[in-house]
Amino acid sequence: MPEAGSTRVVGDQPVVHRRTGGLGAYLRSIGAIIWKDLVAELRSRELLSAMLVFALLVVLIFNFALELDIRTRETVTSGVLWVTFAFAGTLGLNRSMAVEKDRGCLDGLLLVPVDRTAIYFGKVIGNLVFMLIVEAIVLPLYSVLYNINLFQPGLLAVILLGSIGYVAVGTLLSSMAVHARTRDVLLPILLFPVVLPVLVPAIKASNGFLQGFEMAEILPWLNLLIVYDVIFMAVAFMVFDYVVEE
Amino acid sequence: MEPMPKALKALNWITGALFVVALYLVLIFAPREAVMGDVQRVFYFHVAAGWVGALAFLVTAIAGGVYLARGERRWDLVAQASVEIGVVFTFANIVSGSVWARPIWNTWWTWDPRLVTATVMELVYIAYLMLRQGIEDPDRRARFGAVYGIVGFLSVPLTFLSIRIFRTIHPVVIGSGDPTAAGAFDMSPNMRVAFFFSLFTFTFVYATLLWHRLRLQRFSEKVEQMKMKILSV
Numbered sequence: 001m002p003e004a005g006s007t008r009v010v011g012d013q014p015v016v017h018r019r020t021g022g023l024g025a026y027l028r029s030i031g032a033i034i035w036k037d038l039v040a041e042l043r044s045r046e047l048l049s050a051m052l053v054f055a056l057l058v059v060l061i062f063n064f065a066l067e068l069d070i071r072t073r074e075t076v077t078s079g080v081l082w083v084t085f086a087f088a089g090t091l092g093l094n095r096s097m098a099v100e101k102d103r104g105c106l107d108g109l110l111l112v113p114v115d116r117t118a119i120y121f122g123k124v125i126g127n128l129v130f131m132l133i134v135e136a137i138v139l140p141l142y143s144v145l146y147n148i149n150l151f152q153p154g155l156l157a158v159i160l161l162g163s164i165g166y167v168a169v170g171t172l173l174s175s176m177a178v179h180a181r182t183r184d185v186l187l188p189i190l191l192f193p194v195v196l197p198v199l200v201p202a203i204k205a206s207n208g209f210l211q212g213f214e215m216a217e218i219l220p221w222l223n224l225l226i227v228y229d230v231i232f233m234a235v236a237f238m239v240f241d242y243v244v245e246e
Numbered sequence: 247m248e249p250m251p252k253a254l255k256a257l258n259w260i261t262g263a264l265f266v267v268a269l270y271l272v273l274i275f276a277p278r279e280a281v282m283g284d285v286q287r288v289f290y291f292h293v294a295a296g297w298v299g300a301l302a303f304l305v306t307a308i309a310g311g312v313y314l315a316r317g318e319r320r321w322d323l324v325a326q327a328s329v330e331i332g333v334v335f336t337f338a339n340i341v342s343g344s345v346w347a348r349p350i351w352n353t354w355w356t357w358d359p360r361l362v363t364a365t366v367m368e369l370v371y372i373a374y375l376m377l378r379q380g381i382e383d384p385d386r387r388a389r390f391g392a393v394y395g396i397v398g399f400l401s402v403p404l405t406f407l408s409i410r411i412f413r414t415i416h417p418v419v420i421g422s423g424d425p426t427a428a429g430a431f432d433m434s435p436n437m438r439v440a441f442f443f444s445l446f447t448f449t450f451v452y453a454t455l456l457w458h459r460l461r462l463q464r465f466s467e468k469v470e471q472m473k474m475k476i477l478s479v
Contacts, residue, residue, distance in 0.1 A: 172397070174389045180380030190377060193369040194397055197404035228404060235400060239393045242314050 015093030029114040029227045030060065033122025037096065038129065047095045051134045055088040059142060073146055078206035081142065081150075082162070082199060085135060089166055090188045092130050093174040096123065101178045110244055120214040120240040124233075135159055154209040154218070158225065165229040170197045172236040175243050198232065252456055261450045265271035268440075268447040276440035279431055286431070288346040290440050296339040296364065301452060302332030303371060307399035310392030320460075325395055326378065327459035329371050329453060336368045350429040359409035366405050370398040456477035 041047055063078045068070060100106040108118055139159075143150045170191055177187040201221040207220035275324065275331045279286035311319035324420040344354045354362065374394050381387040417430035433441060 002391065036263060127334075137456060139250065169397070177388060179383075179390070180377060181382070182376070184379045187378055189373045191396065193366050193373060194365055194401045197401055197408050200405070200408040228408075230399070231404070232397075233395060239314070239396060242389050243387065243393055 012197070023119065026115060026118055029112070029118040030125065033109070033119060034096045034126045034129070037123070037126035040099070041130070047092055047099075049128060049132060051088045051092045051130065052137060055134055055138050056141070058084045058087055059138065059145070060241065068146060074211060075207070077142075077146070077148060077150075077210055078203050081138075081159075082190055082203045084138060085131065085159075086166065086195075087188075088134055088138075089131050089163075090132070090191060093127055093167070093170040093191075094177070094184060094187050095237070096127055096130070097171075097174040097178040097233065098183065101154055102236060104187065105201050106238070106244075107246075110246065116241045116244055117237055119244065120236065123175070123223050124167055124171045127171055128163060131163045132160070133238060135163065148210075150210075152209055156204055157210065158202055158205045158222065161222070161225045161229055162198060162206075165198035165202070165225065165232055166195055168233045172240060172243065175240075188199060192242065195232075198225065250461075254454075254461070257450070257454050257457065261447070261454045264379055264443075264447040264450050271440040271443050277434055277438045279437075281431065282350055282429065285349050287348055288342050288442040291429050291448070292339060292346060294444040295335045295342060295440070298448045298452045299332045299336035299339055299364075299367070301449070302335065302466045303367065303395075303399055303402070305370075305456075306332065306374075306395045310395040313388060313392045317387065319384075323460055323463050324456070325391060327456055329374055329395070330459065331432040331455050333368060333371050333375070335448075335452070336364060336371070340364050340368065346429075359406055362409055363402060363406040370402065374468045386470065417463060439473060 007223065010214055044053075059080065062068065062083070066080070068076070068080075110116070139150045142148070170187075171192045173194070174187055177183045177190055180186050201224040205218050205221035205225060208221065251384070268290075272287055276287065278284060306325045309321045309325035309328065312318075313325065340361070343364075347356070348354050375393065377394055378387050378391050381390060
């Protein structure tokens with residue numbers, strides 16, 4: 001990241017600089033981290049391809065496990081979709097942090113004189129982009145394979161909101177799990193019980209849209225989802241500093 | 247080995263005595279519930295165990311917060327000890343609930359919000375212990391434990407809220423409960439005595455165990471230091 005690196009000030013100023021960068025500088029450093037993740041992914045394509053293939057395999061397994069005939073399809077589609085996204089999501093979260101750790105990038109990132117939370121938000125948005133790309137490919141494929149229209153604005157909004165909450169918690173926890181000996185196994189165990197409050201309303205709201213429930217029935221779930229997104233984002237924002245501190 | 251402090255010794259005896267009294271109150275003093283019969287007596291320790299579980303996890307979250315703010319190691323030890331106790335009592339809570347549910351609901355298990363939340367809570371803190379186990383650096387282990395303890399504690403009531411929107415069949419005995427819930431009942435004065443005494447006793451059990459666990463922690467550290475000393479000679 002040459003841009004953020006060049007703003008480093010010699011002498012006794014870096015600490016001052018770190019706190020008084022202003023919103024513009026803060027957003028620029030978030031942008032730089034997202035950009036770095038996207039470029040790295042564009043060159044290697046190892047994260048997205050793994051998430052995608054895995055997601056499709058999960059859908060395939062569900063096909064046999066649940067006998068997705070027309071009648072059951074209506075009721076289980078939201079569940080199948082969210083399980084797929086959640087599983088593929090952990091794969092991506094794990095990988096995106098492991099790459100930082102193994103190649104020593106994380107230490108480099110922490111040395112950059114920006115607010116640590118900028119790193120958090122940068123990683124969150126980067127992970128969110130990956131998750132949304134996977135979803136953007138799985139949804140049309142699912143629509144074609146099972147002849148069901150998933151392109152309803154309400155459903156897409158729920159998927160976006162659910163992914164935000166999922167990634168907000170997931171990024172925080174994956175930056176902890178990556179330091180553990182058992183990191184690949186640990187992330188889903190840490191993440192799933194904690195992220196349940198996001199997944200439950202997301203599944204319920206998706207189901208509501210797919211089954212054509214009235215808006216009044218779906219709205220409480222949507223509200224809950226938004227509130228949880230905000231809560232988890234805020235908590236992660238507050239504690240992230242302690243997670244990456246050396 | 248340092249001798250047990252006097253206060254802890256006293257606490258041991260007090261807790262033991264309280265437990266005997268609680269057993270008497272629950273098994274003999276409290277009247278037999280008219281509809282459910284003796285199986286209702288599970289209720290006293292069931293709620294008390296649940297209360298200790300929740301209390302223990304609250305202590306973990308608070309101790310974690312204090313640790314992050316001050317960086318003193320003893321708060322981390324409290325957090326960890328508390329989780330271990332909480333996991334055991336939450337497990338007792340779930341199992342005793344199952345024992346009660348079998349004759350009353352005619353099933354060991356049902357996907358009721360409270361049952362699910364208790365289970366999710368148990369899983370969160372088992373994950374907490376696994377996280378700690380996987381991290382070698384004690385400083386980092388303490389920080390991560392504190393963070394996960396706080397995030398986990400926040401997420402548990404949210405889980406409850408999300409699932410609560412479905413109708414629940416779990417009876418709410420304290421406060422305004424839905425009288426149509428399967429297995430609901432009103433407590434008679436004697437039942438009330440047994441109930442609150444159980445809560446009181448279990449809180450003492452928690453405090454005693456916590457103290458012993460912290461002491462054990464100190465001993466194991468001492469052993470560790472002695473080992474190092476011997477090895478370095």
